Amino acid sequence: MALPIEDYALVGDRGTAALIGKDGSIDWLCLPRFDSPACFAALLGSPDNGRWLLAPADLDGVTTSRTYVGNSAILETTFTTPTGVLVLRDVMPEGDGRADLVRTIRCTEGTVRVRHEWVVRFDYGRVRPWVMRQHVGGQEVIVATAGPDKLMLRGPRLPHANDGRHDDEFDVSAGEVMTFSTTWVRSWRDLPEPLPFDDRIEATRAEHEQWALHCVEDIPHAQLVRRSLLTLRLLTHAETGGIVAAPTTSLPEDFGGERNWDYRFCWLRDAALTLESLLAAGYTDEARDWRDWLLRAVAGDPEDLQIMYTVDGGRQLPERGLPHLAGYEDSLPVRIGNAAVDQRQTDVLGEVMIALEDARNAGIAETTQSWALQRSLVENLAEHWDQPDNGLWEIRGDLRHFTHSRVMVWVAFDRAVKAVEQHGLDGPVERWRTLRDQVCEEILEKGYDAERGTFTQHYDTRELDASLLNISLVGFLPGDDERMLGTIRAIEEDLMHHGFLRRYRTQTGVDGLSGGEHPFLACSFWLVSAYARAGRREDAHALMDRLCALANDVGLLSEEYDVDGDRMAGNFPQAFSHLTLVQAALALR
The missing domain is CATH 2.70.98.10 (Beta-galactosidase; Chain A, domain 5)
Incomplete structure (x- = not known):
């Protein structure tokens, strides 16, 4: 066992x-x-x-x-x-x-x-x-x-x-x-x-130490931040620049259940977020490598954009089970490949555009090809942004108009506008501004529950989702806006479990799967960042301390944490957990 x-x-x-x-x-x-x-x-x-x-x-x-x-x-x-x-x-x-x-x-x-x-x-x-x-x-x-x-x-x-x-x-x-x-x-x-x-071992050690020297020092939990960055580096393929979400498959989110996924691939979202963390911590070479990987992976018709790829940019990730394996603690099926590759996740381009804007702001010059690709992807989004999707959490139930997805659509148009206004790149900026305003109006009308004073998971529900914390983190609203403060309070009341956040209430059936899951560590790190932007610095530091205490003896984090069983759950180590840890520490700084 x-x-x-x-x-x-x-x-x-x-x-x-x-x-x-x-x-x-x-x-x-x-x-x-x-x-x-x-x-x-x-x-x-x-x-x-x-x-x-x-x-x-x-x-x-x-x-x-x-x-x-x-x-x-x-x-x-x-x-x-x-x-x-x-x-x-x-x-x-x-x-x-x-x-x-x-x-x-x-x-x-x-x-x-x-x-x-x-x-x-x-x-x-x-x-x-x-x-x-x-x-x-x-x-x-x-x-x-x-x-x-x-x-x-x-x-x-x-x-x-x-x-x-x-x-x-x-x-x-x-x-x-x-x-x-x-x-x-x-x-x-x-x-x-x-x-x-x-x-060879000494050369490897020296290279790791030299790389770590570039990490910011004046930051809470500096040693754990450095270990998180080193872990993200280990999850980045040196030759191709692809960043995997985790090195494992089928470590369960629900012990004994079916929530077992293969994370050994490159999600555009996770990779973009990893890149944002590395850039914010002072690393730029990785940004060039990942941008080049992106250009190769998504080259072609924007209609064919996938949410994830193999390490070398391949597009075939068929999902199948491995019945000869008993599964971690009898959690079946053991899966390889990932059927979410065929999903529509409208938020992804927003994350990519944030990462590429951060790269521009860090002094990494656009190439003719790299901006042409971004412009093409944004123009394609302009034709399809109003369609329902599977959302950030790869819902395997019905497609919805997820509020987080809509916010990230706004982000994609916003960063495209800034590329023209602040960096002198070319593009139909008036069209993008109009679409950005249109998306904003729709979100505030359909994604906000004025009676409860909170944003909602999607347009057809009053349920909440921890991804709504990103509304202030991506600049859609100020962190101390009353609508944002109300959303934070509602999420605390509805999704907090023994001091840590679940993604959403699985019992509502929105994800189309049986069973439940444990608090999702990235969501709690988002809450740290949201607290910081809301001016609740004492709460932010307290939650950050509790979260960092969950890391194992060598500073690694899984996807989720079983608070009742005092143990880790989900794939390990998880890039999403480590990159949001870095972002939370930077927010506190």
Whole structure:
């Protein structure tokens, strides 16, 4: 059975990422890319679905502590056992085009009995590979091959074959160090020669530390903000510039229920919000990379714009279940792909236009192609903005006129107008101004409940939605406008659960799914920002402190938090949670 979600940590090489438990087991890894099939999938099944374990053989009486090395993505786990102390270091070296996961064990006190298991199962834990021993560079290695994939295990002591897995137990004593590595390669290619690990790992650490130096310092919870930014960087594909929403699929929002989604793709909205956070924190290179990714991904007819793409900008994300996996805590179905790719979400272009405006304001010059694309997308929106949509939360029920979606339509036209007025770009600015005013009037007429003094989730309901907090955050209304203050109060009364916000009331049936869910962390971070803009700074700081206390021991956050069970829920780590944390800290500053 997999560990609680909060007991995992993340290492990655900006091509893919691995989840490593406090027990020393790598329970999730997709190679060579975030959205590739997993070769270690115990997270969603059992150890028989693939994992890589290095840890004390007997965990009775063992205490465990973890930390990232400085401002890097190098993870160190310390096991203090009754007989000695074992330190496990995990890292995926960056920047050399290889997909290596390197694990080093070092005994610092006494003697520790170590358990080593290497269980490879390709295609999300379904396919047992053909495994054999070979020699590469004068060294014996273990090679697992199936279909297009090949994994190679190197180390000073290789585990033994044992009924479809490889395992071993051995003692390490004070001063002993052993390094193991797993390397992925296409099955038809030769096995790569060994490379020295120490130099590559040091170069990776130095690059992480240098990158972190640019982070703003005069900010609440500065260390957690820095870790959030480093996590967002890990979720950004170095070669393509695509930003994934999370490195996992099907970690449940409702334990034992059906709210299990694949987040290993690039949502335009999430990526744009990530970009806004990075720019606000002082990072500009990522903005250029993401803009270039956007241009490639959405190139073509604006009518064909999707809300999400694969890491390389691909458009095919068919959703299907994996019945051979039991699911995290029996939460079924386990899904890969995402059917929301075919939804209409009118808010997306507004987020994209905010991010691209922020890039302009940060001094990143538009190219002829980049502005032409934006202008084309805005003109297309002008023809279709009044249609109902699935909304921010990817409602799988009936299409609605969601108030948040309409606000983001206003944003798209507003930022297009500002591009002309403030940056001298060309476009039909009078038409855009007229549409902006028209959308504003409609929102205030149909999306606002004057009797209750609050905006509503959509035009045909009196229900609320935490996304309405964005009304002040995107500049549609001032944060201290009475309509905004009333909306904040109503959301507090209706959606607050033990001090944190739910997205909306699932029992109303608007999302078309069974079951419920837990407070959504991004919504509570939005409330921090809304408090700050409303002048409720004491409330903002208090909520920010409570939210930051939910991060696990290495500073990572999931999508939701089960307050009753005091545990994380949903995909992990979640870009949306980390980027809104950064935005909230900046709002408080």
